[in-house]
Amino acid sequence: MKIYVPIDSAAKALGADEVAETIAREAKSRGIEARIIRNGTRGMIWLEPLVEIDQGQGRIGYGPVTPEDVPALLDGKLDSLGPVEEIPFFARQTRLTFARCGVIDPLDLDDYRAHGGLAGLRRAAAMSQADIIAEVTKSGLRGRGGAGFPTGIKWKTVMEAEAPQKYIVCNADEGDSGTFADRMIMEGDPFTLIEGMAIAGLGVGATRGYVYLRSEYPDAIRVMNEAVRIARRNGVLGPDVLDSGRAFDMEIRMGAGAYVCGEETSLLNSLEGKRGVVRAKPPLPALEGFLGRPTVVNNVISLATVPVIFEKGAQTYADLGIGRSRGTVTLQIAGNVRHGGLFETGFGVTLGEIVNEIGGGTASGRPVKAVQVGGPLGAYMPANKFDTPTGYEEFDRNGGLIGHAGLVVFDDSADMLKMARFAMEFCAVESCGKCTPCRIGAVRGVETIDRIAEGDMAATELLTDLCETMKDGSLCALGGFTPLPVMSALTHFPDDFACHKEAAE
Amino acid sequence: MQVNAPAPTEEDIRAIIVPLASLEGPLLPMLHALQDSYGHVPQTAVPVLADVLNLGRAEVHGVISFYHDFRDAPAGRHVLRICRAEACQSMGANSLAESTFRKLGISWHDTTRNGAVTVEPVYCLGLCACAPAVMLDDRVVGRVDDARMDKLLSEAGA
Numbered sequence: 248m249k250i251y252v253p254i255d256s257a258a259k260a261l262g263a264d265e266v267a268e269t270i271a272r273e274a275k276s277r278g279i280e281a282r283i284i285r286n287g288t289r290g291m292i293w294l295e296p297l298v299e300i301d302q303g304q305g306r307i308g309y310g311p312v313t314p315e316d317v318p319a320l321l322d323g324k325l326d327s328l329g330p331v332e333e334i335p336f337f338a339r340q341t342r343l344t345f346a347r348c349g350v351i352d353p354l355d356l357d358d359y360r361a362h363g364g365l366a367g368l369r370r371a372a373a374m375s376q377a378d379i380i381a382e383v384t385k386s387g388l389r390g391r392g393g394a395g396f397p398t399g400i401k402w403k404t405v406m407e408a409e410a411p412q413k414y415i416v417c418n419a420d421e422g423d424s425g426t427f428a429d430r431m432i433m434e435g436d437p438f439t440l441i442e443g444m445a446i447a448g449l450g451v452g453a454t455r456g457y458v459y460l461r462s463e464y465p466d467a468i469r470v471m472n473e474a475v476r477i478a479r480r481n482g483v484l485g486p487d488v489l490d491s492g493r494a495f496d497m498e499i500r501m502g503a504g505a506y507v508c509g510e511e512t513s514l515l516n517s518l519e520g521k522r523g524v525v526r527a528k529p530p531l532p533a534l535e536g537f538l539g540r541p542t543v544v545n546n547v548i549s550l551a552t553v554p555v556i557f558e559k560g561a562q563t564y565a566d567l568g569i570g571r572s573r574g575t576v577t578l579q580i581a582g583n584v585r586h587g588g589l590f591e592t593g594f595g596v597t598l599g600e601i602v603n604e605i606g607g608g609t610a611s612g613r614p615v616k617a618v619q620v621g622g623p624l625g626a627y628m629p630a631n632k633f634d635t636p637t638g639y640e641e642f643d644r645n646g647g648l649i650g651h652a653g654l655v656v657f658d659d660s661a662d663m664l665k666m667a668r669f670a671m672e673f674c675a676v677e678s679c680g681k682c683t684p685c686r687i688g689a690v691r692g693v694e695t696i697d698r699i700a701e702g703d704m705a706a707t708e709l710l711t712d713l714c715e716t717m718k719d720g721s722l723c724a725l726g727g728f729t730p731l732p733v734m735s736a737l738t739h740f741p742d743d744f745a746c747h748k749e750a751a752e
Numbered sequence: 753m754q755v756n757a758p759a760p761t762e763e764d765i766r767a768i769i770v771p772l773a774s775l776e777g778p779l780l781p782m783l784h785a786l787q788d789s790y791g792h793v794p795q796t797a798v799p800v801l802a803d804v805l806n807l808g809r810a811e812v813h814g815v816i817s818f819y820h821d822f823r824d825a826p827a828g829r830h831v832l833r834i835c836r837a838e839a840c841q842s843m844g845a846n847s848l849a850e851s852t853f854r855k856l857g858i859s860w861h862d863t864t865r866n867g868a869v870t871v872e873p874v875y876c877l878g879l880c881a882c883a884p885a886v887m888l889d890d891r892v893v894g895r896v897d898d899a900r901m902d903k904l905l906s907e908a909g910a
């Protein structure tokens with residue numbers, strides 16, 4: 248009998264370690280021959296700790312399991328959720344990037360291979376650089392970190408640049424609230440990211456890579472470091488990647504708690520050991536990136552999606568999605584929501600379907616007031632925008648930002664003036680300080696919202712003007728997009744700004 | 753963490769940072785290594801780092817002060833990070849933080865009088881589907897309510 252207990256930090260945060268220990272102890276005392284496997288998470292976080300038991304007829308799910316449930320679980324007396332992959336939330340998905348996450352032991356390279364791992368890298372290793380780039384371009388893959396820049400074009404720029412050393416840098420500084428896809432894949436299927444970076448390296452001619460991983464993710468750091476060591480020991484990384492005669496190796500580097508380092512140029516400065524201050528572009532990092540060398544900077548999910556594109560073919564990937572948003576979107580459903588977790592599907596599903604059908608509405612049972620999509624720099628979308636399909640252009644047209652595809656649901660108890668104030672306060676705390684609209688504007692933004700809260704409605708005009716200035720005058724997305732949550736709150740929820748006036752009078 | 757240990761000597765500091773000097777972009781790994789050893793980045797390390805990396809002291813200071821992670825003095829025996837980001841706010845993180853402060857009689861960045869716990873804000877632990885979330889040292893906890901917080905605080909000796 249195989250028993251799977253997730254080791255993902257969301258599962259651990261809900262007691263998975265205690266459950267695993269209790270299972271080991273109780274199984275021993277009952278004389279049950281059980282192999283306990285610590286897998287990643289399937290992404291159904293409301294069911295965590297989600298224990299799966301395989302007695303040779305498929306994996307049956309139980310959850311959420313508490314340590315007190317374990318005797319009944321082992322005696323076969325606990326109600327099951329049925330076959331895990333038939334749970335509607337899971338069955339509805341198209342799992343490509345996350346195909347192995349929650350299925351395998353994250354650090355078992357044989358298990359990884361048995362589930363399609365390394366097929367993509369093997370194929371890429373037999374291809375020319377130009378063919379690798381063409382395949383990525385054909386897949387239509389765009390930057391999953393939020394900017395949506397076509398990955399193939401970025402890679403082509405780096406490939407064509409001439410330099411004695413090029414780099415692949417993975418942006419794993421996943422600081423946006425409501426996002427956890429990067430963490431989940433690094434903890435649950437780390438070899439996918441390594442494989443994706445190796446393919447990128449072969450494609451552009453880079454022999455070194457770095458993962459810039461935030462310090463808030465100690466579990467992911469531990470898993471990635473171990474996975475790199477295993478990959479190196481097995482010839483996946485090193486001077487002769489899978490006996491291709493081509494070299495690629497990589498290191499994991501830890502961030503230090505600065506949100507702005509998720510911006511690619513400040514990330515590069517931080518990686519170089521400097522203050523994480525934003526750089527003006529041009530020069531593009533693709534031409535002058537890490538240590539001034541041509542550098543691919545891609546998000547975790549972009550790179551982790553590359554192996555499946557090479558395994559299944561670019562066309563299969565490109566056949567999914569809508570408009571210019573091809574392939575799958577890895578939605579992260581979070582906040583005040585009944586069924587929170589990771590949901591991977593082709594682009595095009597609407598915001599309303601995600602929140603109400605897939606997410607099941609709010610956890611509190613109260614009506615949904617707003618959904619913030621795309622992290623702290625994304626807009627608060629009201630219910631009348633719920634027909635917006637997921638897609639880069641589609642969200643843009645509706646005054647939003649799909650970003651890293653994290654969604655935070657708020658019920659009707661949320662005070663949108665407070666959320667707008669928080670957006671400005673966050674920008675003020677996290678501003679790198681290089682440009683004035685962001686550094687000073689955010690501070691003035693907090694003060695102006697406080698004036699509105701005290702009943703000075705004339706200040707809304709000032710706030711609007713300030714947001715214009717920040718949007719047009721900031722060097723990067725932090726100052727440039729903070730106006731999005733602020734103005735969407737003001738525009739869609741004017742009552743939350745006006746009622747303070749009445750209260751003051 | 754050696755809270756009452758004597759200030760590290762230059763040799764101690766060199767022993768920690770010199771092995772990292774061959775890395776590309778070695779300063780952050782060095783700062784993390786120092787903080788791992790001493791619980792903070794000692795002021796005495798600044799001139800040594802500047803010397804090893806051929807940087808100005810002001811530059812080294814500028815880097816240390818830029819990042820939230822690096823401390824100039826040791827924290828309490830345990831560090832409790834309470835997430836303040838939007839997903840946790842949607843599930844009551846603000847009131848959780850307030851009630852925690854009332855119990856401890858401290859606020860953000862403060863340490864309890866017995867030196868047991870330092871409370872820090874954190875912007876996202878990636879536990880947004882099981883909010884509100886906190887991290888006690890390296891251990892993550894989700895769906896934290898007042899009862900779970902009380903248990904964590906008593907475990908930490910607050």
